[in-house]
Structure formats: C-alpha cells, structure tokens
Amino acid sequence: MWCEKKINSKGTSYAYRERFTDKRTGKKHSLVVTLNSNSRHAQKMAATMLMEKFNELIATKAEKWNELTETLTMEAVCREWIDATSIMVKDETNHNHEQYCRRILSGLENGLLFRDFSPVMAERIVQTMYYKEKLSFSYCSSTLTTIKAVMRYAKKSGYVDNIYDFETIKLKRRPATPAELERINNKFLNKQELKECLEQLHGINQRIALAMEFISLTGLRCGEMTALRWQDVHLDKKRLNVNGTIVKSCCNGDEVQRGTPKNIYSYRDVDLNKRAVAILMWFKADNKRLELWSRKGNCISRSYTDRGYIFTTRTGAPYNIQFINRQLRKIFVPGKKISTHIFRHTHISMLAEMNVPLKAIMQRVGHNDPNTTLQIYTHVTETMKTETRIKLEQLSI
Structure with missing residues (x-):
C-alpha cells in the first residue's frame, strides 16, 4: 500500500x-x-x-x-472466439474457423453449457474423427488446435481458470493402412495417366482441360492460377508473378474475389515453358473472341465481361474451384482421385524425376517447409525405380 x-x-x-x-x-x-x-x-x-x-x-x-x-453455452464461446479473431485473419481462414467450430459442436449435446465442456469431451471428439471416422490426420489436428484456441480465449475472458488439461491433449498418428498408403502414393499422375486425364477432360470442357494442363506445367495452386491477371504475366520473359488467390468463400459477381496468397512464401516468380506460354496465348485469343461476340449479342457469350483475369468462364469471371472439381470427378483414371491438386503434385513429381534440387522445387511451388514438399514426392516413380535397378547392376565389390 x-x-x-x-x-x-x-x-x-x-x-x-x-x-x-x-x-x-x-x-x-x-x-x-x-x-x-x-x-x-x-x-x-x-x-x-x-x-x-x-x-x-x-x-x-x-x-x-x-x-x-448458468447460461453461457459452448456454442456462444466459439462464436465469440470467431468474432474476436476475424479481424486478424484472412476471410478464408475465418471461414475455416467456422467450419472447425461447426464440427466441434456437432460432437456435443445441443446447448451444452461451457462449464460442462471437459477435456474428455474434447479428446473424444478428435479421437472419434481420426480413429473411427478415419478422417485425415491434418484435419483432425486442426480441429484439436481450434479447441485449444477457443479455450485460450475463454481463459483470457475469465470464463475458465485452468486449461492445462486441454493443452496436454495430443493426437497420436495411427499406423497407415495399405489402402491409405496407396492413396498417399497416388496423389500424382505419371505421364501416360496425365495424357489420358487431359484427353478425357478436353471432351468435357476444353477451357478447364487447358487450365489443368497449365497447373501441371507450372505447379501453381488452383486458386493462384484462377487469380492470374494479364498484368501478372510477362510473355517476353516467359515468366509470371504469383501475388494473389481467389477466395473460395466468395461468389462470382462479388466485388472482391481476389485475396492474398496462402503465405509470404507463396509470392514468387514462376518461369514458363513454350507449352505454358501457348496455353496463355490461347486464352488471350479465346477471351477476346468471347468479348467481341458479347458486344454483338451472340447467345454463346452475351454476358461476357472482361475483368482482367486469364482463366475464366464464358462470362469473364474467374473459375470457381468447386465447379472445376465437379468436372474433374467425371474423369476416370484407375486408382486415382482426380482433383485440382493432383496436377500440382504431378508437377512436383515430374521435377523430382528430372533430379531438380529440392530447394529449387520449393521456391517454384511456394513451399517453406521442406517436409511439405517431401511428403508429396517421397513416392518413387517407375522411371526412378528403373534408374535405380540399372545403377544396382553396376554395383561391384
């Protein structure tokens, strides 16, 4: 005193x-x-x-x-946390927070009071997701991270005194089943599978087929590809600059559809080969065709508006990733689940086959953690297996 x-x-x-x-x-x-x-x-x-x-x-x-x-529910605390963090994170991250909270609440009794939410309940939610429902380790880990973040917020708000038991919850990775290992190793296409996939896709939607081929040649994320504008491309230097992504939660026609890339390492320059340049030129010509037809009131593209994007629908709006994936689900390649990301993985795999250094691959695809890149191409492709067998024959003592 x-x-x-x-x-x-x-x-x-x-x-x-x-x-x-x-x-x-x-x-x-x-x-x-x-x-x-x-x-x-x-x-x-x-x-x-x-x-x-x-x-x-x-x-x-x-x-x-x-x-x-007596009245504070777990749902109310989750909503408070989402609102408190929304001003500090990207719209896409905020959307993910809402999804994780919905998943957490789905594993609880409706209207559960916050004071009744226990570490045992939290542990049961993520263990059920991972061990029983067989959801991915990364998704379940992110759900657990969200629970801990909500509890930290609750402690700062004075809703709870001690969250030590929540902080000590860990999710132990279960042994992968043969089917899961096969899925991990099937996240890329070999050259023949890529050719077959693109041929099928050309019969469904030529513009999407060329866009996916572009990803397989550059390693861009789908959101990065759809966010490309002509001002981001330097055809004379055969290079493009990645500086944005399309926000998944936005809809075509929204005033702002373009957001910042995934992280600071995603900002990068990407060199283009002749085929990638040819694809860009095709879109430049076809978009111009659609724009001219629109002015003449042609029924095919009467609503086309040039918004500056390259990979667009017939209206000039950037493609929606969910729409692309719906078209890709029509493709059948034995043993493969075709999505936009498989073309990015394929690009990384092809670079690995060509013995491109890991650091160069990381820089090209916008990775910071080498483990992220290694997880994608730790599989050994048939070409690499053949090379290994040839080298083994040359071993002598």
Whole structure:
C-alpha cells in the first residue's frame, strides 16, 4: 500500500492505494480509499477498507460469473472466439474457423453449457474423427488446435481458470493402412495417366482441360492460377508473378474475389515453358473472341465481361474451384482421385524425376517447409525405380 498527499480548496487529504490480484482469473485490480489523516491508525484503517473493497469486488464478480455460467453455452464461446479473431485473419481462414467450430459442436449435446465442456469431451471428439471416422490426420489436428484456441480465449475472458488439461491433449498418428498408403502414393499422375486425364477432360470442357494442363506445367495452386491477371504475366520473359488467390468463400459477381496468397512464401516468380506460354496465348485469343461476340449479342457469350483475369468462364469471371472439381470427378483414371491438386503434385513429381534440387522445387511451388514438399514426392516413380535397378547392376565389390 502507498499513500498520496492531496491538497485542494477543501483542505488536505490522503489517498491510500493498493494493487490486488484476483487468484481465480489472474487479473490485477488497483483500488483507492481517501482519508483525512496519515496517522498509523489511519493507515491500518485504510488497509482494512481496501481489503474489504477488494473482497466486495471479488464477490460481485463471482456472483456475476455464477449467473453467466448458468447460461453461457459452448456454442456462444466459439462464436465469440470467431468474432474476436476475424479481424486478424484472412476471410478464408475465418471461414475455416467456422467450419472447425461447426464440427466441434456437432460432437456435443445441443446447448451444452461451457462449464460442462471437459477435456474428455474434447479428446473424444478428435479421437472419434481420426480413429473411427478415419478422417485425415491434418484435419483432425486442426480441429484439436481450434479447441485449444477457443479455450485460450475463454481463459483470457475469465470464463475458465485452468486449461492445462486441454493443452496436454495430443493426437497420436495411427499406423497407415495399405489402402491409405496407396492413396498417399497416388496423389500424382505419371505421364501416360496425365495424357489420358487431359484427353478425357478436353471432351468435357476444353477451357478447364487447358487450365489443368497449365497447373501441371507450372505447379501453381488452383486458386493462384484462377487469380492470374494479364498484368501478372510477362510473355517476353516467359515468366509470371504469383501475388494473389481467389477466395473460395466468395461468389462470382462479388466485388472482391481476389485475396492474398496462402503465405509470404507463396509470392514468387514462376518461369514458363513454350507449352505454358501457348496455353496463355490461347486464352488471350479465346477471351477476346468471347468479348467481341458479347458486344454483338451472340447467345454463346452475351454476358461476357472482361475483368482482367486469364482463366475464366464464358462470362469473364474467374473459375470457381468447386465447379472445376465437379468436372474433374467425371474423369476416370484407375486408382486415382482426380482433383485440382493432383496436377500440382504431378508437377512436383515430374521435377523430382528430372533430379531438380529440392530447394529449387520449393521456391517454384511456394513451399517453406521442406517436409511439405517431401511428403508429396517421397513416392518413387517407375522411371526412378528403373534408374535405380540399372545403377544396382553396376554395383561391384
């Protein structure tokens, strides 16, 4: 406790101050009482008054807390956390937070009070997802990370005192089944499969077929490819600059569809080969054709508007990734699940076959963690197996 002397028109007074810590929440409270004396008796009286004032404050807070816990639901805390973090993250990340929270709440009783949410419940949610439903390790880990983030927010808000048991929850990776290992190794196409896939896709949608071929030649993410504008391409240098991505949660016609790339390492320049340049030139010519036909009221593209994007629909809007994937599901390649990402993986795989250094591949595709790249092409392709067998024959002692 410390004392401050104050002199005003009413005379001399003494302000006694003390700082207390709420053991339940860890928050500090600075309290003050004013007396007309600074004698020892006044000091003892001030200390007593300050303690009584603090106890009243704690009692009031405890009463309000008890009232709150009678009605505060887990769903309400999740919503508070989403709202609190939304201003600090990208729209796509905020959308993911909402998805994870929905998944968490789906594993709980409707209207569950926050005070009744336990570490056992949290653990059961992610273990059910991973061990019973066989969902991916990364998805289940992200769900667990979300639970911990919500609980940290709750602690800062004073809704809970201790979250240690939540922080110690870990998800142990289960042994991969043969089917899962096969799926991991089938996240790329060999040259024959790629050719067959693109041939089928040409019969469904030529523009999407060329766009997917472009990804297999550049290693771009689908969102990065659809966000490309002519100002991002330098045909004379045979190079493009990646500086944006299409936000999945946006719809065609929204004022803002283009957002920042996945992370700072995604900003990069990507060199183009002749075929990639040819694809760009095809889109340049075909988009111009659609624009001219639109001006003439042609029924094929009467709604075309040039928005500056390269890989577009017949209306000039950038392709929606979900729409592309729906078209890709019509493709059949034995043992392969065809999605936009398989073409990116195929590009990485082809670079690995060509013995391109890992660091160069990482820079080209916008990876920072080498393990991310290694996970994609740790499989050994048939070409690499053949080369290994030839080299083994040359071994001698």
